[in-house]
Amino acid sequence: MHRVTTVSELNPNPIQGEEDDAQYQKFSEKSIYPDMDAEQIALQRTKTRATILTTLSERVNPETDDIEKHISKSPDDEPQNEEGLPTKDDGLEFQGVDPELVTWSGPDDPENPRNWSSLRKWNSCAVAAWYTLLGPFASTMLSPAVSYISEDFHNENSVLQSLMVSIFLLAWALFSPLIAPLSEMYGRRPVMNISVWFLLCFNIGCALAQNTAQMCVFRLLAGVGACAPISIGAGVIGDLFDNNDRGKAMSIYSLGPTMGPSISSLIAGFIVSNVSWRWCFWVLVIFNGVIGIYGGVCLEETYAPQLLKNKAKKLRKLTGNENLHCIYEVATGETIAGKFEANLTRPILMLLTHPMVFGLGTFMAIAYGCLYILITTFPENWGGRYGFSSGIVGLMYVTMIIGYGVGIVVTQFTADHIYYKLTEKNGGVPKPEYRMPYLFFAALCTSGGLFWYGWGAEKHMHWLFPAVGCVIFSFGLVPVFFCIQNYLIDMSPRFAASAIAAASIFRSFFGFSFPLFAPIMFRAIGYGWGSSIFAFLMIATGIPFPMFVAFYGEKLRIWANARTEKQQAKRDKKNFARLQRQQKKQADTAASNYNAKLKNEHMNSASGQTTSTASA
Structure with a gap:
């Protein structure tokens, strides 16, 4: 195969000056395939793509034992995004196969x-944390104003x-599964940015509403509008940080769902x-x-497949070669x-x-x-x-903010310390189960806090x-989000988005339904027993169940x-198989065109020789 410097070595920033123009011209079609005509180039491209597709297709039909052996490896060995192609480093291994493949430079x-x-x-x-804070912040903004x-x-x-408050969360449960495929097709940044302005428009509608309906x-x-950050915000964290560095980022991200409502x-x-409830x-x-505005200026695209698609698009424009592509555009x-x-059903x-x-989603849902x-x-x-x-009632929410603030600091330090210690004892090999021990403490704190609050109010202490x-x-609610979301990401990086979406749907339904019947129940049986x-x-x-997961959950996982x-x-x-059928049609067409060209050249050559003989 013709070997040239790969396009992945290019810097896709806007070029300036004649020298840069000349540099990018090296990656034009003629520079990559010198001494080849159009039919030969088309034939070469179909062979290259067929090689890549064959290699990838052979990796997606393993036996069950091979699957389990692969899953037992470190999570960092798995694909790190929802596209989930069976190739490491976004197709970097095929740089030497396809000279027009756009990927990372290394x-x-x-x-x-x-x-x-x-x-x-x-x-x-x-930015992801602020965006994620905004949805829960909006979800309970009218809670103290419901009576007014x-x-x-x-x-x-x-x-x-109660429905005026909780119906906001019903939207998360119903529409969150639609967001993931949009972020795959268009990237995290545009989906999250558009969703924030969509939320703003209907917040204005709430301010101007004239009746309950x-x-x-x-x-x-x-x-x-608030679905996107809730659904794909954790995906942004997963895009940026590996297992060792994700703890602190996840603790900051967890502030949104917990602290926002308070x-x-x-x-x-x-x-x-x-003032007025409308304010x-x-x-x-x-x-x-x-x-x-802040997110529109500061948020960058973090989804690797979309970044490579953007890079390929920019390089096509700069080089004039419309056949430059990334692995996610051809495979x-x-x-x-x-x-x-898939994203609706998985x-x-x-x-x-x-x-x-x-099991873990149930615990998170009840806590939420x-x-x-x-x-x-x-x-x-x-x-x-x-x-x-009303003002003092609002001030009482400070109690929850204090708990969250202390919980973030303690959880991030303690949970990570436990995780690193257990990883060290295991020879430096991390396991998702090492996220679980601190979760036991969370269950004791959240349940103890409910007993304390309920019976204190019941006895009018x-x-x-x-x-x-x-x-x-x-305080106990923070590790519920921290430990479970980290576990779901570590458990299966390829399907982390689906696992988090499942937990999000579950907890949103509980967050929607619990406030509808809880006040009635509390009035019937009292705050203590409620x-x-x-x-x-x-x-x-x-x-x-978290205890079982921590000690015996690896085999079940x-x-x-x-x-x-x-x-x-x-x-x-x-x-x-669909791609290979399409590729075979393209290969057959390219081969047919190439053979027809050879035949025409042979006929023209033979005709020329006949004319020469006749003239002689």
């Missing part, structure tokens, strides 16, 4: 998000009052007591706009409909059939549902039972007593992942 290419500078990584991590809104809208139905519809649509409720409490939404719109056989179908299947996703129970019961408890004003219970619960029921659920789901991998291997085999 394993240490600084343009690969995993190799970015710390400042550049943390910048994108910070209901009074204006003449709504006395307690379920509808309008408020519920606008809240649902605003929740759709901060917004704190602010809204003072707004409704001093809760106008403040939210301002905050939304500031974050949208991804999944159709658009197939991507949506999270549900993993939730129903993967024991790790179901309890968080929204606390938030929605604050106005009735502190305002009704303790007689606090000094307000500091139930307030401390809120601090303890919030909180105790959820505390017992936390213990039942947060200790036995490998078995469950092998089944998922085998199902995906069948899909990949089908997709590669």
